[in-house]
Amino acid sequence: MAFAIEFDGRRTLVTGAGQGVGRGIARSLARAGSTVVVNDVRPDRADAVVEEIRAEGGRAEAAIFDVTSFEEVLAATDRLGPFWALVNNAGNAGTERFALTPFVETDPTDWDRYFAINLYGVLNCTRGVLPGMIERQEGRIVTIVSDAGRRGEPYMSAYAAAKAGAAGFSRAVAREVGRYGITVNNVALGSMATPTDLFPEASEEMAERRARRLRDYVIRRFGTPEDVAGLVTYLASPLASWITGQTYPVNGGYTMGQ
Numbered sequence: 001m002a003f004a005i006e007f008d009g010r011r012t013l014v015t016g017a018g019q020g021v022g023r024g025i026a027r028s029l030a031r032a033g034s035t036v037v038v039n040d041v042r043p044d045r046a047d048a049v050v051e052e053i054r055a056e057g058g059r060a061e062a063a064i065f066d067v068t069s070f071e072e073v074l075a076a077t078d079r080l081g082p083f084w085a086l087v088n089n090a091g092n093a094g095t096e097r098f099a100l101t102p103f104v105e106t107d108p109t110d111w112d113r114y115f116a117i118n119l120y121g122v123l124n125c126t127r128g129v130l131p132g133m134i135e136r137q138e139g140r141i142v143t144i145v146s147d148a149g150r151r152g153e154p155y156m157s158a159y160a161a162a163k164a165g166a167a168g169f170s171r172a173v174a175r176e177v178g179r180y181g182i183t184v185n186n187v188a189l190g191s192m193a194t195p196t197d198l199f200p201e202a203s204e205e206m207a208e209r210r211a212r213r214l215r216d217y218v219i220r221r222f223g224t225p226e227d228v229a230g231l232v233t234y235l236a237s238p239l240a241s242w243i244t245g246q247t248y249p250v251n252g253g254y255t256m257g258q
């Protein structure tokens with residue numbers, strides 16, 4: 001019998017799925033038979049991904065809400081749930097391009113920008129879906145974190161802190177809800193070749209920085225959404241029932257652990 005991940009129509013919510021990594025995850029989940037709720041703050045992006053999935057014969061619907069708003073998230077999860085799985089993907093600098101900045105040049109306004117989406121967004125959405133999962137005694141939560149939070153990256157300190165916070169939060173919640181058959185894991189990404197490219201080749205300095213960074217990758221390229229989607233789809237699937245509280249790097253060998 002062929003190996004297959006099968007969701008049998010189970011509903012999954014993917015946040016920030018209107019482009020980049022989230023879009024790749026949403027499409028992969030749909031191909032595995034999930035009914036995917038495609039969240040984004042940008043209706044045009046979410047609608048386009050829903051169209052793409054439907055064109056491939058998959059099931060999807062758009063859900064426009066801001067993960068940084070507790071009220072909006074609760075209203076949406078009440079209206080659209082219950083969910084079998086949540087993928088906390090919305091992250092990064094949100095609607096603005098990510099800025100590499102020395103910590104000493106930042107202030108709480110900058111920190112809030114990163115904490116709101118990368119940490120509070122994860123808490124809000126997890127809070128939104130968990131009651132339904134606990135009631136049904138099943139569920140999967142996968143949160144996209146970053147090497148920035150695992151190993152520390154210069155000039156991304158607030159982002160690194162928010163991502164490390166999200167990873168720690170997942171482990172704590174994993175311990176709380178394992179007894180209900182719910183698993184909670186993190187997938188930590190290296191540099192991705194997505195629209196929010198951290199090293200746009202716009203300037204000579206950035207091109208140089210990008211080339212230097214690339215030399216640290218054993219697989220000498222940045223990641224693609226497809227590189228990430230398979231593992232997330234597996235962790236979100238019924239198959240991954242005895243894996244919880246873990247953080248899996250998907251980073252072309254940028255870091256190696258035991």
Ligand SMILES: NC(=O)c1ccc[n+]([C@@H]2O[C@H](COP(=O)([O-])OP(=O)(O)OC[C@H]3O[C@@H](n4cnc5c(N)ncnc54)[C@H](O)[C@@H]3O)[C@@H](O)[C@H]2O)c1
Binds near residue numbers: 019041092147
């Ligand atoms: N791009 C990278 O190099 C990289 C590296 C490591 C980790 N990550 C993480 O991977 C995830 C996906 O990154 P990406 O590069 O695909 O991001 P992206 O910026 O390309 O896409 C994010 C999507 O989220 C949406 N969004 C923004 N704010 C939102 C909000 N408040 N509520 C709902 N949706 C919102 C945006 O409209 C966009 O469509 C993020 O968590 C990011 O931190 C990215």
